[in-house]
Amino acid sequence: MKLNEVFGANQRVLNIYISAGYPKLESLGTILPALEASGVDIIEIGIPYSDPIADGPTIQRSNSIALENGITVDTIFDQISACPVKTPLILMGYFNTVLQFGVEAFCKRCHDVGVSGVILPDLPLDLYLNRYVPIFKKYALHNICLITPETSEERIRQIDLHSSSFIYAVSSSSTTGKNKSVKDAADYLQRIQSMQLSSPLMVGFNIKTSDDFDFVCDYAAGGIIGSAFLLALEKSKDIKETTHQFIKAIRS
Amino acid sequence: MSTLYQASESGFYGEYGGAFIPEMLYPNIEQLKSQYLNIIQSDDFQQEFIQLLKHYVGRPTPLYNATRLSAEYGSTIFLKREDLCHTGAHKINNAIGQVLLAEKLGKTRIIAETGAGQHGVATATACALRGLPCIIYMGAKDIDRQRPNVSRMQMLGAEIVSVESGSKTLKDATNEAIRDWINNPVDTHYIIGSVVGPHPYPEMVTLLQAIISKEIQEQAKKKPTHIIACVGGGSNAIGAFYHYLDDEEVQLIGVEAAGHGIDTSMTAATLALGTPGVLHASMTRVMQTIDGQVIEPHSISAGLDYPGIGPLHAHLSDTGRVLYHSVTDQEAMKAAHQLSRLEGIIPALESAHALAYLNNMDHNSGQTIIINLSGRGDKDLATLTNGISDETE
Numbered sequence: 001m002k003l004n005e006v007f008g009a010n011q012r013v014l015n016i017y018i019s020a021g022y023p024k025l026e027s028l029g030t031i032l033p034a035l036e037a038s039g040v041d042i043i044e045i046g047i048p049y050s051d052p053i054a055d056g057p058t059i060q061r062s063n064s065i066a067l068e069n070g071i072t073v074d075t076i077f078d079q080i081s082a083c084p085v086k087t088p089l090i091l092m093g094y095f096n097t098v099l100q101f102g103v104e105a106f107c108k109r110c111h112d113v114g115v116s117g118v119i120l121p122d123l124p125l126d127l128y129l130n131r132y133v134p135i136f137k138k139y140a141l142h143n144i145c146l147i148t149p150e151t152s153e154e155r156i157r158q159i160d161l162h163s164s165s166f167i168y169a170v171s172s173s174s175t176t177g178k179n180k181s182v183k184d185a186a187d188y189l190q191r192i193q194s195m196q197l198s199s200p201l202m203v204g205f206n207i208k209t210s211d212d213f214d215f216v217c218d219y220a221a222g223g224i225i226g227s228a229f230l231l232a233l234e235k236s237k238d239i240k241e242t243t244h245q246f247i248k249a250i251r252s
Numbered sequence: 253m254s255t256l257y258q259a260s261e262s263g264f265y266g267e268y269g270g271a272f273i274p275e276m277l278y279p280n281i282e283q284l285k286s287q288y289l290n291i292i293q294s295d296d297f298q299q300e301f302i303q304l305l306k307h308y309v310g311r312p313t314p315l316y317n318a319t320r321l322s323a324e325y326g327s328t329i330f331l332k333r334e335d336l337c338h339t340g341a342h343k344i345n346n347a348i349g350q351v352l353l354a355e356k357l358g359k360t361r362i363i364a365e366t367g368a369g370q371h372g373v374a375t376a377t378a379c380a381l382r383g384l385p386c387i388i389y390m391g392a393k394d395i396d397r398q399r400p401n402v403s404r405m406q407m408l409g410a411e412i413v414s415v416e417s418g419s420k421t422l423k424d425a426t427n428e429a430i431r432d433w434i435n436n437p438v439d440t441h442y443i444i445g446s447v448v449g450p451h452p453y454p455e456m457v458t459l460l461q462a463i464i465s466k467e468i469q470e471q472a473k474k475k476p477t478h479i480i481a482c483v484g485g486g487s488n489a490i491g492a493f494y495h496y497l498d499d500e501e502v503q504l505i506g507v508e509a510a511g512h513g514i515d516t517s518m519t520a521a522t523l524a525l526g527t528p529g530v531l532h533a534s535m536t537r538v539m540q541t542i543d544g545q546v547i548e549p550h551s552i553s554a555g556l557d558y559p560g561i562g563p564l565h566a567h568l569s570d571t572g573r574v575l576y577h578s579v580t581d582q583e584a585m586k587a588a589h590q591l592s593r594l595e596g597i598i599p600a601l602e603s604a605h606a607l608a609y610l611n612n613m614d615h616n617s618g619q620t621i622i623i624n625l626s627g628r629g630d631k632d633l634a635t636l637t638n639g640i641s642d643e644t645e
């Protein structure tokens with residue numbers, strides 16, 4: 001299924017974030033099918049990085065464990081292509097790892113293994129527009145941008161204009177995995193909703209429970225869960241079972 | 253100043269620089285970018301800044317003719333005495349400037365990273381002076397090896413956050429400070445301590461440190477043949493070089509920390525070993541694996557223990573305007589002892605790297621060499637005296 005088809009068919013889109021190479025080097029091979037079988041709509045695969053400045057302790061920890069496990073960008077692509085799932089896949093990472101791989105080589109591999117889009121939080125819109133649009137177009141790759149409660153209306157409109165898939169609305173001005181309540185974002189989400197953007201909106205950060213997920217679905221196409229799922233995996237003895245339980249609980 | 257070494261509108265020096273920031277930092281960086289130049293060039297700001305530099309920091313710092321050191325090498329050697337600044341290093345020039353700027357921007361909370369603790373002490377000092385709350389991020393390893401500065405920051409009322417991630421040094425302290433800023437975007441100003449980070453920081457810190465070379469120009473009776481400075485992020489070096497960048501007759505030399513040697517894995521010589529990449533939101537030269545993971549650096553000097561470098565230095569290295577070399581931990585230690593015994597000045601271990609380079613140069617009586625003595629060595633006494641017993645073993 002193509003990434004954007006998800007939004008036509010479904011108004012409660014669930015996107016789960018995982019770190020590649022975590023908890024074990026080969027875990028992607030187990031987690032991807034388990035997430036698909038549990039009915040997740042989009043899977044966001046994090047590329048571990050030594051200096052993830054936009055992430056809190058949980059994702060930092062998963063990144064450093066994955067790096068110790070020996071994960072590389074190449075391995076991630078190999079693992080994805082060895083594990084054919086139909087659920088749309090997105091890669092999330094920091095720009096330096098993409099730059100070192102080679103931006104064009106990276107986009108090409110994404111295309112070859114069936115990755116639909118990328119989230120590169122530290123590649124700002126203007127640099128993307130000035131330098132990389134033709135490459136992303138060539139490989140039919142969506143560049144997914146973030147907005148935050150501090151993003152101006154003018155800038156949100158600009159991001160909307162240049163988005164070919166969803167916009168990632170960060171629910172609080174924070175790094176990932178902060179123990180804030182997503183419900184504090186009500187005014188902000190209301191404001192974005194009333195802007196009637198042409199791109200679908202996915203809300204991420206601070207979503208931990210089915211209640212949180214339901215809440216964001218009132219304002220947006222769906223929600224993105226990262227740290228809460230990683231915390232569940234951290235304690236897990238059986239990845240498949242943990243995944244099913246976690247998704248079932250969110251969907252309930 | 254020619255435009256050759258000025259940042260472009262989007263903050264690039266040649267291929268280096270820019271602002272590779274997550275969207276969460278966009279409003280802060282935009283505000284800085286659009287307002288900082290107007291503010292720091294305003295009469296209001298300049299008047300207060302210059303007064304404070306003069307009466308509080310103690311500028312101008314002397315340009316001291318080091319006769320015994322000169323006799324040892326056979327060139328005329330001057331020391332630009334940034335170690336005599338209040339708080340003991342050049343870092344205070346930037347900290348005072350940015351605290352005044354933060355006030356004008358309406359910010360009420362200050363954060364900073366620190367390696368050697370000199371930037372932390374300088375920031376804590378400026379915050380105490382203006383009654384602003386101050387939070388300092390410092391790697392756990394650096395807290396250990398720069399104890400005196402930790403006590404000074406506490407004395408000044410700053411809150412110190414020990415950073416336990418990664419190599420527990422400057423790189424990780426910077427990551428945590430950036431994360432704090434992401435979490436506190438409205439009321440907080442982040443005072444970066446060197447010419448690193450996203451545009452406009454490299455340019456702003458350069459302008460605030462440029463006073464060093466401005467004073468040298470006023471003080472030097474004869475034009476120097478060489479100016480030498482140590483390079484961590486590169487703020488004292490660019491301060492000492494800035495007004496000479498267009499004068500090709502003056503050889504500018506930056507000295508990086510080789511640690512155990514640039515052919516070992518225990519090194520912090522970024523320009524010797526780094527490749528273009530993004531670190532702390534700036535395109536620069538970075539010590540990294542082929543997969544783009546940042547390599548943990550090593551230097552005996554906490555202020556030089558950094559796997560990146562200011563983007564302008566990366567550019568000056570590519571263009572060849574500045575020559576960059578490196579010296580080892582041991583060479584720096586020796587130079588620190590030498591200056592202490594010959595001139596009665598205990599240099600910071602960072603500055604000792606610049607001094608150590610004297611051993612790698614040819615000397616003659618026609619040369620006038622200025623060394624930027626970026627800081628004093630009180631903070632390093634434990635390491636320095638450990639070194640004495642090491643050497644006699």
Ligand SMILES: Cc1ncc(COP(=O)(O)O)c(C=O)c1O
Nearest residue numbers: 370484485486487488555602627
């Ligand atoms: C005395 C001294 N010199 C030099 C440095 C290195 O920084 P920079 O390269 O920005 O001057 C430091 C940093 O802590 C320092 O304390």
